Amino acid sequence: MLNFPEQNLRTPGPTPIPDDIVEAMSRPMINHRGPEFLELLTRVTGQLKQVFMTANDLYILTASGTGSLEASIVNTLSPGDKVLSATAGAFGDRFTDIAKAYGAEVEHLQFEWGSIVDPEAIRKSLSQDPQIKAVLVTHNETSTGITHPLADVASVVKGEFDKLLLVDAVSSLACVPLPVDGWNCDLVGTASQKGFMIPPGLAFISISEAGHEAQASATMPRFYFDLAEAQSYLERGQTPWTPAISALYGLSLALDKLLAEGLENVYERHTNIAQITRDGVKNLGLELLAQDDAYASDTVTAIKIPENIDGAKLVNMVRTEENVVLAGGQGKLSGKIFRIGHMGAVTPADIEEVMEAIKIVLPKVGFSAP
Amino acid sequence: MLNFPEQNLRTPGPTPIPDDIVEAMSRPMINHRGPEFLELLTRVTGQLKQVFMTANDLYILTASGTGSLEASIVNTLSPGDKVLSATAGAFGDRFTDIAKAYGAEVEHLQFEWGSIVDPEAIRKSLSQDPQIKAVLVTHNETSTGITHPLADVASVVKGEFDKLLLVDAVSSLACVPLPVDGWNCDLVGTASQKGFMIPPGLAFISISEAGHEAQASATMPRFYFDLAEAQSYLERGQTPWTPAISALYGLSLALDKLLAEGLENVYERHTNIAQITRDGVKNLGLELLAQDDAYASDTVTAIKIPENIDGAKLVNMVRTEENVVLAGGQGKLSGKIFRIGHMGAVTPADIEEVMEAIKIVLPKVGFSAP
Numbered sequence: 001m002l003n004f005p006e007q008n009l010r011t012p013g014p015t016p017i018p019d020d021i022v023e024a025m026s027r028p029m030i031n032h033r034g035p036e037f038l039e040l041l042t043r044v045t046g047q048l049k050q051v052f053m054t055a056n057d058l059y060i061l062t063a064s065g066t067g068s069l070e071a072s073i074v075n076t077l078s079p080g081d082k083v084l085s086a087t088a089g090a091f092g093d094r095f096t097d098i099a100k101a102y103g104a105e106v107e108h109l110q111f112e113w114g115s116i117v118d119p120e121a122i123r124k125s126l127s128q129d130p131q132i133k134a135v136l137v138t139h140n141e142t143s144t145g146i147t148h149p150l151a152d153v154a155s156v157v158k159g160e161f162d163k164l165l166l167v168d169a170v171s172s173l174a175c176v177p178l179p180v181d182g183w184n185c186d187l188v189g190t191a192s193q194k195g196f197m198i199p200p201g202l203a204f205i206s207i208s209e210a211g212h213e214a215q216a217s218a219t220m221p222r223f224y225f226d227l228a229e230a231q232s233y234l235e236r237g238q239t240p241w242t243p244a245i246s247a248l249y250g251l252s253l254a255l256d257k258l259l260a261e262g263l264e265n266v267y268e269r270h271t272n273i274a275q276i277t278r279d280g281v282k283n284l285g286l287e288l289l290a291q292d293d294a295y296a297s298d299t300v301t302a303i304k305i306p307e308n309i310d311g312a313k314l315v316n317m318v319r320t321e322e323n324v325v326l327a328g329g330q331g332k333l334s335g336k337i338f339r340i341g342h343m344g345a346v347t348p349a350d351i352e353e354v355m356e357a358i359k360i361v362l363p364k365v366g367f368s369a370p
Numbered sequence: 371m372l373n374f375p376e377q378n379l380r381t382p383g384p385t386p387i388p389d390d391i392v393e394a395m396s397r398p399m400i401n402h403r404g405p406e407f408l409e410l411l412t413r414v415t416g417q418l419k420q421v422f423m424t425a426n427d428l429y430i431l432t433a434s435g436t437g438s439l440e441a442s443i444v445n446t447l448s449p450g451d452k453v454l455s456a457t458a459g460a461f462g463d464r465f466t467d468i469a470k471a472y473g474a475e476v477e478h479l480q481f482e483w484g485s486i487v488d489p490e491a492i493r494k495s496l497s498q499d500p501q502i503k504a505v506l507v508t509h510n511e512t513s514t515g516i517t518h519p520l521a522d523v524a525s526v527v528k529g530e531f532d533k534l535l536l537v538d539a540v541s542s543l544a545c546v547p548l549p550v551d552g553w554n555c556d557l558v559g560t561a562s563q564k565g566f567m568i569p570p571g572l573a574f575i576s577i578s579e580a581g582h583e584a585q586a587s588a589t590m591p592r593f594y595f596d597l598a599e600a601q602s603y604l605e606r607g608q609t610p611w612t613p614a615i616s617a618l619y620g621l622s623l624a625l626d627k628l629l630a631e632g633l634e635n636v637y638e639r640h641t642n643i644a645q646i647t648r649d650g651v652k653n654l655g656l657e658l659l660a661q662d663d664a665y666a667s668d669t670v671t672a673i674k675i676p677e678n679i680d681g682a683k684l685v686n687m688v689r690t691e692e693n694v695v696l697a698g699g700q701g702k703l704s705g706k707i708f709r710i711g712h713m714g715a716v717t718p719a720d721i722e723e724v725m726e727a728i729k730i731v732l733p734k735v736g737f738s739a740p
Contacts, residue, residue: 004406006398014399014615022396025616028376029384029569031695036374062434062571063594064611070594101593193612199399201432201571201614221591223471224433224440241434242563244571244614245384246395325401 007319010354011327012142012171012300012341014193014200017250018257021197025250032245038237040248045234047255048204051263052173052188054180058206059230060251062244065170068189068203070098071225072166073136075207076187076214079103082131084163086117086153089141090330095168099136102220107132113333114144114289114302119152126161134164134214140172143330145288145302145339146295147176154183164214170194173204174258175270175299175343186211194299195266196258197344198250267298273342273351274298280355281340284362285369289337299343302329304336306367311335314358314365321364322357377689380724381697382512382541382670382711384563384570387620388627391567395620402615408607410618415604417625421633422543422558424550424576429600430621431573432614435540438559438573440468441595442536443506445577446557446584449473452501454533456487456523459511460700465538469506472590477502483703484514484659484672489522496531504534504584510542513700515658515672515709516665517546524553534584540564543574544628545640545669545713556581564669565636566628567714568620637668643712643721644668650725651710654732655739659707669713672699674706676737681705684728684735691734692727 009016017025030036041060049058061067077083083104085096088111099106109125111117117137126132135157140147150167157165167188169178174195180188186208193200207215207227215227223229229240258266278288278301287304290296305311311328315338318324329337340354362369379386387395400406411430419428431437447453453474455466458481469476479495481487487507496502505527510517520537527535537558539548544565550558556578563570577585577597585597593599599610628636648658648671657674660666675681681698685708688694699707710724732739 004397004400007400009399009401011401011403013612014402017399026392026396027374029379029387029563030374030377031379031381031697032384032570033381033697034689034695062432063437064432064613066611067433067594098593101596102591191612193399199614199616200402200612201617221472223468224437225594226471241436242383242561242570243434244569244617246569246616247571247614319404325404327401327403 005323008324008350008353010341010346010350011325012339013343015197015341015344015346017199018197018345021250021253024253025246027249029245032242033238040252041237041239044248044252044255047259050259051255052180052206053182054206056180056206056208057231058204059227059234060239060243061203061205061225062201062241063203064200065189065191065203066094067225068191068205069095069168071205071227072187072189073099073104074102074220074222074225075227076164076211076218077104077134078219080105081133082107082129083134083136084109084122084125084132085136086122087111087138088115088117088144088146089113089138090143091141091168091170092138093331095136095138114146116146116295117148117153119149119156122153123156123160126156126163132163134166136166138168139178140176140297140299142171142300143333145297145300146290147172147297149295150178151183154185158184164210171299171343174266177267180206192247192251194343196251197254198247201244201247202251270298270343273346273348274301276348276351277301277340277342280351284355284359301340301342302337305338309365309367311338314338314361317361317364318357322360324354324357375693378694378720378723380710380716380720381695382709383713385567385711385714385716387569388567388715391620391623394623395616397619399615402612403608410622411607411609414618414622414625417629418574420629421625422550422576423552426550426576426578427601428574428576429597429604430609430613431575431595432571432611433573434570435559435561435573436464437595438561438575439465439538441575441597442557442559443469443474444472444590444592444595445597446534446581446588447474447504448587448589450475451503452477452499453504453506454479454492454495454502455506456492457481457508458485458487458514458516459483459508460513461511461538461540462508463701465506465508484516486516486665487518487523489519489526492523493526493530496526496533502533504536506536508538509548510546510667510669512541512670513703515667515670516660517542517667519665520548521553524555528554534580541669541713544636547637550576562617562621564713566621567624568617571614571617572621640668640713643716643718644671646718646721647671647710647712650721654725654729671710671712672707675708679735679737681708684708684731687731687734688727692730694724694727
């Protein structure tokens with residue numbers, strides 16, 4: 001049996017699990033084809049719809065968040081379908097890669113990592129190519145700490161062009177506002193280990209009426225992620241395949257807590273902690289990757305590694321000497337940024353500890369504030 | 371928050387979780403891109419190979435067992451490939467359906483539910499159609515309580531014809547002998563919620579050298595279940611997508627326990643409890659679905675519903691009046707059998723309780739032993 005020291009885990013997911021949720025997850029197994037599971041699944045599905053702010057159908061998948069992205073694509077598209085993917089980071093690229101893997105013809109509209117995707121550019125692409133059937137977009141780009149202007153994107157994609165809108169909401173939902181019906185998002189996928197405060201292993205996906213229409217003619221092959229199967233079993237209070245029951249116990253309590261707190265308060269809590277984080281970072285003499293606070297993420301903050309500083313060494317020393325676990329950069333930002341997660345149950349006191357740790361380590365890696 | 375009464379859960383998965391494993395799963399989250407996770411993943415992967423009795427590559431997926439079956443197919447086959455699927459139950463049919471969903475040309479060799487798949491018939495099919503590239507087989511058919519003669523099947527498929535052999539080992543591995551290398555099985559998929567004594571949510575899959583060769587030219591689309599990605603990340607001590615960390619904590623302790631007990635002892639424990647179950651059932655005047663103890667499963671026992679007895683009522687009353695949760699029949703055996711799971715941490719005393727419960731309820735549903 002491995003034993004790890006307790007750490008201050010401040011990666012952008014997994015996030016810390018509150019004690020009462022840990023306890024809830026410790027309850028004995030139940031029959032996933034029995035009446036207790038029906039009660040559990042029916043209840044959490046209804047509560048999830050409240051958090052998604054949707055009346056759309058919604059399914060719980062036993063998978064990482066990536067599974068929900070794959071589900072959104074393979075259930076609504078056919079090989080050869082034209083898709084516009086607007087991206088500015090590693091998770092946008094992943095969404096793009098899934099569409100390509102299943103044979104979509106992808107127009108990849110790439111923006112600088114650290115900036116937002118531009119609704120005007122999306123408008124232009126959709127005007128130029130009426131064959132485009134669907135648009136893929138990442139609501140909150142975890143790899144860069146940027147929240148894309150999803151409301152504006154949706155207004156172009158749905159309001160002006162009436163295309164399918166597929167949204168990666170993995171690090172946004174249950175943290176920042178995402179009114180799925182209000183913004184008319186067709187497929188929205190997210191995961192358990194961020195704002196929902198439970199371990200990784202569950203993904204959630206909603207599908208609109210337009211999504212269901214696309215589903216009826218979509219020919220990309222699917223089985224494990226077939227949402228028609230999910231729908232058919234949900235009607236009996238079941239999932240098609242054996243679900244992650246412990247995680248569902250935790251989810252049930254997490255949803256009780258989120259809804260009792262009130263979504264507006266949850267969003268405000270994330271806005272506040274993000275502000276505290278950004279202020280702290282600036283106080284240390286460091287620079288944010290986001291050039292404008294207006295689109296800096298409320299769930300994860302990306303900080304530029306100062307020139308001539310070894311970013312990997314910084315993150316390592318913060319972990320080994322101060323017991324605070326931060327995330328480095330991904331893909332082309334590897335070695336150029338580090339990231340602080342502040343989703344879910346993270347508190348201002350936790351962020352104070354993070355700032356203290358960074359402050360102690362910075363001079364050790366050769367940085368002196370300007 | 372939902373609260374369910376403690377039950378004697380005797381379905382064929384999920385199975386009860388021992389207290390120390392529940393406690394292990396309660397540990398705080400770690401960074402899935404950090405050194406602690408590398409240590410955890412490396413350790414459990416090595417231990418899983420011991421339980422699989424294989425030197426093959428092996429990957430851990432965040433998914434139900436069905437995900438591992440999909441992975442075995444989509445990573446080794448191309449649309450249009452001829453596949454022989456030998457089945458005698460609901461899970462064999464599911465394996466078949468996955469292959470069809472991804473465009474394989476499936477020869478479906480169906481045997482009566484409750485009997486074994488016949489190696490001689492497989493030999494005949496492979497002789498008649500040299501174009502067949504792979505054979506799908508379910509080691510232990512959970513829906514019928516039958517263990518198919520996998521050693522004999524493998525000896526035909528691999529020894530005589532050298533075809534790819536894809537095995538569903540969901541309700542057999544870690545319970546009954548399955549020497550993956552000894553029997554030369556190419557892809558073997560299983561799941562966490564049966565013999566491994568942890569909650570549902572993880573799947574495990576091994577792939578042989580021949581499997582890797584097939585993988586190199588396989589064109590079925592895949593992303594979430596792409597084993598090449600799993601391999602690439604495993605080399606860095608990671609999984610491609612955020613893994614179910616809590617379940618991995620539990621798995622680590624479960625593997626410690628299984629290997630400390632010794633696989634031969636684990637198998638013997640299952641043989642014994644299965645015999646106790648079958649003896650108990652016969653003592654109650656009931657009849658097994660398996661016509662021959664030689665292939666009656668050591669992990670799940672299927673019992674015929676006596677004539678003129680309402681099977682659903684029997685299972686319901688055993689649950690509501692005696693607090694013992696059994697499983698009904700699936701698919702074409704719905705209403706015709708009920709099933710008792712005796713995998714993992716289930717003890718002879720647990721089975722005594724099951725027999726006592728059934729004994730009390732049988733007369734209430736109108737059954738009197740012959």
